[in-house]
Amino acid sequence: MPADLANLSEAEAANELMRLAKAIAHHNRLYHAKDAPEITDQEFDALVRRNAAIEAAYPHLVRADSPSKGVGFEISASPLSKVTHEVRMMSLDNAFAAEEVEEWVARVRRFLALAEDAPLGFTAEDKIDGLSCSLRYEHGKLVQAATRGDGQVGENVTANVQHIADIPQQLHGSGHPDVFEVRGEVYMEKQAFTALNAAQSEHGGKLFANPRNAAAGSLRQKDASVTAARPLRFWAHGWGAASAVPGDTQFEVMQQISHWGFPLSRLFQRVESVAGLLDHYRSIGEAREGLPYEIDGVVYKVDRLDYQQRLGFVAKAPRWALAHKFPAERAETTLEAIDIQVGRTGKLTPVGRLAPVLVGGVTVTNVTLHNRDEIARLGVRPGDRIVVQRAGDVIPQVVDNLTRDADRPAFEFPDHCPVCGSEAVAEEGEVDVRCQGGLICHAQQFERLRHFVSRGALDIEGLGEKSIAEFMELGWLANGPGDIFRLHTHRDELIGRDGWQEKSVDNLFAAIEAKRSPDAARLLFGLGIRHVGAVTARDLMKRFHELPLLREMAEQARDGDETAQNELASIDGIGPAVIEALGDFFHEDHNKKVWDDLLSEVSPPPYVVETQASAVSGKTVVFTGKLETMSRDEAKAQAERLGAKSAGSVSAKTDLVVAGPGAGSKLKKAAELGIEVIDEAAWAEIVAAAG
Numbered sequence: 001m002p003a004d005l006a007n008l009s010e011a012e013a014a015n016e017l018m019r020l021a022k023a024i025a026h027h028n029r030l031y032h033a034k035d036a037p038e039i040t041d042q043e044f045d046a047l048v049r050r051n052a053a054i055e056a057a058y059p060h061l062v063r064a065d066s067p068s069k070g071v072g073f074e075i076s077a078s079p080l081s082k083v084t085h086e087v088r089m090m091s092l093d094n095a096f097a098a099e100e101v102e103e104w105v106a107r108v109r110r111f112l113a114l115a116e117d118a119p120l121g122f123t124a125e126d127k128i129d130g131l132s133c134s135l136r137y138e139h140g141k142l143v144q145a146a147t148r149g150d151g152q153v154g155e156n157v158t159a160n161v162q163h164i165a166d167i168p169q170q171l172h173g174s175g176h177p178d179v180f181e182v183r184g185e186v187y188m189e190k191q192a193f194t195a196l197n198a199a200q201s202e203h204g205g206k207l208f209a210n211p212r213n214a215a216a217g218s219l220r221q222k223d224a225s226v227t228a229a230r231p232l233r234f235w236a237h238g239w240g241a242a243s244a245v246p247g248d249t250q251f252e253v254m255q256q257i258s259h260w261g262f263p264l265s266r267l268f269q270r271v272e273s274v275a276g277l278l279d280h281y282r283s284i285g286e287a288r289e290g291l292p293y294e295i296d297g298v299v300y301k302v303d304r305l306d307y308q309q310r311l312g313f314v315a316k317a318p319r320w321a322l323a324h325k326f327p328a329e330r331a332e333t334t335l336e337a338i339d340i341q342v343g344r345t346g347k348l349t350p351v352g353r354l355a356p357v358l359v360g361g362v363t364v365t366n367v368t369l370h371n372r373d374e375i376a377r378l379g380v381r382p383g384d385r386i387v388v389q390r391a392g393d394v395i396p397q398v399v400d401n402l403t404r405d406a407d408r409p410a411f412e413f414p415d416h417c418p419v420c421g422s423e424a425v426a427e428e429g430e431v432d433v434r435c436q437g438g439l440i441c442h443a444q445q446f447e448r449l450r451h452f453v454s455r456g457a458l459d460i461e462g463l464g465e466k467s468i469a470e471f472m473e474l475g476w477l478a479n480g481p482g483d484i485f486r487l488h489t490h491r492d493e494l495i496g497r498d499g500w501q502e503k504s505v506d507n508l509f510a511a512i513e514a515k516r517s518p519d520a521a522r523l524l525f526g527l528g529i530r531h532v533g534a535v536t537a538r539d540l541m542k543r544f545h546e547l548p549l550l551r552e553m554a555e556q557a558r559d560g561d562e563t564a565q566n567e568l569a570s571i572d573g574i575g576p577a578v579i580e581a582l583g584d585f586f587h588e589d590h591n592k593k594v595w596d597d598l599l600s601e602v603s604p605p606p607y608v609v610e611t612q613a614s615a616v617s618g619k620t621v622v623f624t625g626k627l628e629t630m631s632r633d634e635a636k637a638q639a640e641r642l643g644a645k646s647a648g649s650v651s652a653k654t655d656l657v658v659a660g661p662g663a664g665s666k667l668k669k670a671a672e673l674g675i676e677v678i679d680e681a682a683w684a685e686i687v688a689a690a691g
């Protein structure tokens, strides 16, 4: 079950499914029946995805009126007459990531019981943003045109399509099947859409949100002469009812449809493999901007019709087709609330809660607003329409505020901590507002403990957020991290609490005991002193070896001792901010108490970095781009162990650059300077070779 569903009770799930069914039906009506959507496609798609995820986790809760079952919207209210489709009109399943496409192909192969190397061909073409239309030909003559409607019953638009030049009234050639229903997309080109909206606005007519809505609104007219005045186009992408099918593959039949006089996509192609699909997806993605019409993805179809037959349908889409959509990197949504989170150092971080929206192929519900200044810069307030961006692996950002009415008051950033109520202020020259409550602030206490046991710090297995919160609640961690090593005194009490058995309790205590002699640098990092990250902690410990010596230096430096100041400043990577932060830390009585208490429980052995002889000993290494198998900190620690120095930027002193995907300017610089560049795998080999 996806993590965000793990906390959903069955009753809540049922409730949410009900609300989603209502909301989705509402937006389907606005979109399909009124051609006037109220929310963006990305917001709508997020609702659909949420619904699908809950249904997958609770299959027995799927409703009779589940939105995952239906297509479009029922058209009983339409002024046009109704047409019952002989063969249902479907939707398409969709995917955003290449892996999802690979999974789909694997599923198809499994379903057909094809050997891994058995040939499996596809067609691939762009997914045009229009509305589906069914065109029924009897003995080669157009007798009926219909919209998709709810898939079963559509609207009769026979009179309307007479004015669309791309649609032949009579099929070209001869020997046509008795019945053949061509299906495809009625659409409006981008330029025509812009011109139409300009003309509409001139005489106060209805404006359309996008070319798709414009095409739908233009076709679905009671008065066909209105349709005639609109520049509509059509291309074919399939068929429905047919007394005879002219071919054995999707490709062959589409060629025949083309010979009968229909335009097809110029990007329609046969493709032999998954790699071919993904290639075509990329090239269509590149062509997208320059196309005269809007597309939102690429449609793949299994080519062989006997395979299509066997694969059949699920719910509302064929198993043999897939829409591989282009993830929108930017999307519009509503900022519903601004919550304030309190971090380990007391920093108040504003988090935007969003109406869920699909951005970059994932559903985004939260977005960091960074700090008070950023909120002011964006001028955002709860209720505003905003633009969210998420490109690649970058965390989502708010890039624009669309609600610009100056009348509404600006968001008031809190001047008190929402958790402990202490004053919250920004120090001079700082953008961050911090809670002044120190350790009386439960939020800070919690975050500090969480940081202390985290992977980069003491790495205590089994002591997660939930347990920390529980133990804090019980008052067992009131003295700070030292208390962790005294948790065993509560053994009897803990066993028998909800979720704790003798075994899990003893496992936890064993994990804690295993850290009685922790790595000094990790311990130092775990204390969460400002500016002392994992690398800085190691740099410091490499020089001082023992924590008490470090403290002595830091205290002396703060008292103005120049020798101590110089000693600290002479360490590579240690600047005035670190020296000041260390001094401040040890100046606080409270911190001294926590420190002494902790060191009465644990005894880190003297810190020595044993360096291994390696291919990079004595060299300077720079890591850049995204590392896939380890964190940046871990990579730097490895470099140190191998006797190399890791630096943050590329210069003439750099010997080696390790670059992951997305490496940018550093890579360019390395090339300019002629510095050797290797990838993460090659780095791993160097590490392995050193033993």
Ligand SMILES: NC(=O)c1ccc[n+]([C@@H]2O[C@H](COP(=O)([O-])OP(=O)(O)OC[C@H]3O[C@@H](n4cnc5c(N)ncnc54)[C@H](O)[C@@H]3O)[C@@H](O)[C@H]2O)c1
Residues within 6 Å of the ligand: 027, 028, 030, 031, 032, 037, 038, 039, 040, 041, 042, 044, 045, 071, 072, 090, 091, 092, 094, 125, 126, 127, 128, 129, 130, 131, 132, 133, 148, 184, 185, 237, 238, 299, 323
């Ligand atoms: N904003 C809103 O309020 C709102 C409400 C409802 C639906 N929508 C949007 O409508 C879409 C969902 O509609 P849908 O169920 O029709 O799914 P869909 O449009 O994603 O895919 C199915 C349709 O794609 C069309 N298509 C285009 N090119 C094709 C090709 N080459 N081969 C085959 N089919 C092709 C067909 O007409 C088919 O019916 C989503 O994008 C959704 O965001 C938005």
Ligand SMILES: [Zn+2]
Residues within 6 Å of the ligand: 342, 417, 418, 419, 420, 421, 422, 435, 436, 437, 441, 442, 443, 444
């Ligand atoms: Zn606080």
